[in-house]
Amino acid sequence: MLRDQAARHPDAIVVAGEATRLSMADLLGEATRVARGLMALGVGPGDRVALWGVNDPSWVVHAFGVWCAGAVVVPLSSRAKGLEAAAMIRKTGARVLITGEGAGRTVLADLLPPGTGLLHAVVPAPSLSGPGRLTAAELRERGEEVAPDAAWERALAVRPDDLCEIMSTSGTTGTPKGVMLDHAQVLRGYWDWAEIVTLREDDRYPVIAPFSHGFGLNAGLLACVLRRATMLPIPVFTPDGLMELVSSGRISVLAGPPTLFHRLLDELDRGAWDVSSLRVAICGAAAVPPPLITRLVEQVGVERVINAYGLMEGTVVSMTRAGDPVEVVAATTGRTVPGIEVRIVDDAGKDVAAGERGEILQRGYGVMRGYWDEPERTAEVVDGDGWLHTGDVGVLDEAGNLAIVDRKKELYIVNGFNVSPAEVESLLLREGSLAQAAVVGVPDPVSGEAGRAYVVPRPGADVDAAALLAWARENMSNYKVPKRIVVVDALPANANGKIDKLALRARATREDSEPEKRLS
Missing domain, CATH: 3.30.300.30 (ANL, C-terminal domain)
Known part of the structure; x- marks a missing residue:
């Protein structure tokens, strides 16, 4: 996908950081250099590479470098501390850790003793170098050992059903689980998501959700490259900077909880901000007060307010659509996306009538391949007929709109x-x-x-x-x-x-x- 975009639209700006702008051609070139470096370190097809840092252009480049090398991205939260990061590295058997700017790098030393399984750690600056570590620049220098044709062949050998990412998700047993998603799942899921959102080439879209989170990585980083929208990676988001971001950045697509949009409207009432560029507002599986939707449309001029539901194990499940009345967007997450089925069942696994509460079951291409190296836990949530038992409690109305009303699991x-x-x-x-x-x-x-x-x-x-x-x-x-x-x-x-x-x-x-x- 990236190579096709770079060939057809080489000059399209896809990443706009504080001091960095990357076109499609730039992104492909930098990612290929990273891929050659990883290959020189011995990273092979299917190997896991962990990425740890805040949202920035470097994260985008290294993610595509991992994919170009035929490897699997294992995102680590920039908020994670050494104990948490080491647990995910050990679980997935990651061979290389690529760090960037962010709090996590301050405890890098915790991750390189015997037992973590890491062979190499890539650090953003020489001041962090040490045994087993090389800088991002040194990684690219190592890549000179690998012929460009070899990197090209490695990238083209990646198949749709190869693993793309292993996402950490909160577990109910005390340890995080690794959700396995393949390339076909994320490309199809977030192409359809972007189509419904109407994400397009002239959009400017700040990615506030961390790239280590499924929404930030797939509905942010990946969706922007898919649709040639310009992503603005936000390393650290502060509500106080929201209006400056939207106004000076000429933001057209904004995703966040209802509180984010309440803040925007409150600030708009108090100051002379220009938010006329904003055309799409995206909320995720949250109850959205109808007056908020009305004000965003009438006061800001937003064309679409979208509610949606997804989960790490099931990618995109349902979304509201163009033309949905305010009450549907406010109270539901819309209808299922193409290729996805949903059922609402009682405790005995029997379908309930429209309008009645029950557990949400999902089936279709978006259901994860399973939890990494945990077939028993996978079987607990994905039954023999392919239905994912989400643990969320929902209601389907007569029109097929899905409302999320509770959670069966203890997660908060x-x-x-x-x-x-x-x-x-x-x-x-x-x-x-x-x-x-x-x-x-x-x-x-x-x-x-x-x-x-x-x-x-x-x-x-x-x-x-x-x-x-x-x-x-x-x-x-x-x-x-x-x-x-x-x-x-x-x-x-x-x-x-x-x-x-x-x-x-x-x-x-x-x-x-x-x-x-x-x-x-």
Whole structure:
């Protein structure tokens, strides 16, 4: 796809960073140099290469370099700390780690001892060099050892059903899972997504979601190259810079939660900003207040407000369409995209009537190939007939519009990121002073939801909640860090002896309703 775009539209600008602009021809040339460098390091077809850094042009170049080498991209969150990144590297058997700018590089040393399996780490600057490391420039120099024709043949040998990416997703057992997606899945899924969004060559699209996230990588980086739109990778997004970004950047496509668009409208009311370039607003599987849609259309001049639903294991599932009334966009995620089926079933697996709640099951080309090296866990969510059991609770109306109303799993969402309580609990227990930890998601006015941890000290240990919270900030991605930690003598248990999360959620509700407890 990239070679075809570069041949037909070599001068189309596809990446616009703070100090870097890349045309299709530039991107192909730089990616090929990276591919030759990786081949010189011994990376072969199907090998995994981890990418760790914030959104920037370098991330885009290295991702396509990995794909041109026939390898598989393993994105690591720039928010991840050493413990988290090392776990995903070990799980996928990544041979090379490519780092960029971002917090993760400060703990690079954690990832190169024996046991991680890494052979090489590529670092952005000579100051970070050391044993087993080479700079991005040195990687390209190594590529001179590989003939251009060899790199060309390697890239053309990649087949549609070869693995493209292994995405980390929150698990319910305490460890993240690696979702396997192939090239055909992501190309088809995000071509259709971009078609419905009406993403086009003259669009300027800031990619706010991290490239390590499925939306940022596929509905951002990949979709822009597919449709020759100009992506603006956003390394660190701040709401305060939103209006400057939209106004001076002449942004035409903007994706984010409803709070992002509320902020835009509030700022528009207070200042003389020019947002006339904005024509498409994309929200993801969220309830969107109808007045927000009306104001975006009437006050900003947005042509389309789109709601959509997807998940890492199932790529794109449903989207609203042109001409949908406000109430459909506000309350649902629209109809399934071509090639995808959806059912709503009860606890016995039987289809429910239109308008009734049940678990969302999905089938079609978008369903993942499975979890990396975990066939048993794959079989738990993808049944013998190919239906993916999403764990989300939804309702289908008579017209086939899908509304997401709840989650069966314990996952909660912080600023758009899925958080697994089991994973946070597992990380907290590694601190050493705890006998037990239980985490629940609670409503939060800023982030949507936030984690609250209830912890039981080990015998003889004196646990200070503030100190434990500081440890969590040092060792976890920021969105996984509980907003509050409560030290307790014991955790409630149900009749089966398991921790009673319902009782903990009820306790959290009481705490939030009683000011004196909120301050304790």
